Amino acid sequence: MRSGMVFVDVGCGDGFFTILAAQMVGEKGIVYAVDTDSSAIERLKRKAAEKGLVNVKAVVAEAEETVFCEICADIVFYSIVLHDFHDPAKVLLNAKRMLKPSGRLVDLDWKKKRMSFGPPVHIRFSEKQASTLMEAAGFKIESVKDVGSYHYVVTAQPSST
Numbered sequence: 001m002r003s004g005m006v007f008v009d010v011g012c013g014d015g016f017f018t019i020l021a022a023q024m025v026g027e028k029g030i031v032y033a034v035d036t037d038s039s040a041i042e043r044l045k046r047k048a049a050e051k052g053l054v055n056v057k058a059v060v061a062e063a064e065e066t067v068f069c070e071i072c073a074d075i076v077f078y079s080i081v082l083h084d085f086h087d088p089a090k091v092l093l094n095a096k097r098m099l100k101p102s103g104r105l106v107d108l109d110w111k112k113k114r115m116s117f118g119p120p121v122h123i124r125f126s127e128k129q130a131s132t133l134m135e136a137a138g139f140k141i142e143s144v145k146d147v148g149s150y151h152y153v154v155t156a157q158p159s160s161t
Contacts, residue, residue: 001021001024001025001075002024003028003029004025004026004028005025006025006031006032006073006075007021007022007024007025007032007073007074007075007077008031008032008033008034008068008075008077008095008098009031009032009077010063010066010076010077010091010095011078011079011082011084011085012033012034012035012040012041012044012079013035014040014041014043015040015043015047015048015058017079018033018044018048018056018058019044019047019048019053022048022053022055023053025055026055030055030056030057032057032058032073033057033059034058034059034060034061034068035058036060036061036063037060041058041059044058045058062086063091063094064085064087064090064094070097071099071101072098072100073098073099073103074099074103074104075103075104075106076095076098076099076103077106077107077108078106078109079108080108080109080110080119082107082109082130082133083110083124083125084119088125088133089133089136089137092105092133092134093137093138096139096158099158101158101160102157103157104142104155104157105134105139105154105155106154107130107153107154108147108151108153109130109152109153109154110151111124111126111127111146111149111150111151111152112126112129118150127152127154131144131156134156138158138159139156139159141156142155142156143155
C-alpha cells in the first residue's frame, strides 16, 4: 500500500481496515467501502470525518451488486467476510472487474477449525475452498499464509487468461 492507490474494502463493517487504508493511500488515493449494515457505514463515515479523511467513499449495498469502477483498483480486500456473501463467486467476479491487471485480491479469513468464537465452523471457508473459488473467478493464487492461530490470508492476482 502506498500513496495514490485505490483500495476496495468489501464487507467493510464499520471500517477498521477502511480507515487504515485511507490513511495509507493519502489524499491522492481513494478507498471504496461497501457493507449491507447501514449503521456500520454511518459509523465508518463518522470516523472518516473525525480523522479528516475525504478519500473514503462508503455505501450501503450488497457486494454481489457492487462494482465501484472498472479496472481501477490496486487492491480488493475481504476481511473475514467471504463466507458471508450469498454468492461469493459473483462477489469475486466483481473484484476481477474492478482490479487493474497488476492489482491484488486479498482475503483475510478465519481458519476452518473449531473455536469458541467467530462464525460457526461449518460456514467458514478453508484456505483450499477460498483459493478454489478465486481460481474459478479467474485469479491466480500468489500466496496462502497463516496469520496467527485463527486466521489465514490468500493473495491472488487476475490471471491473464
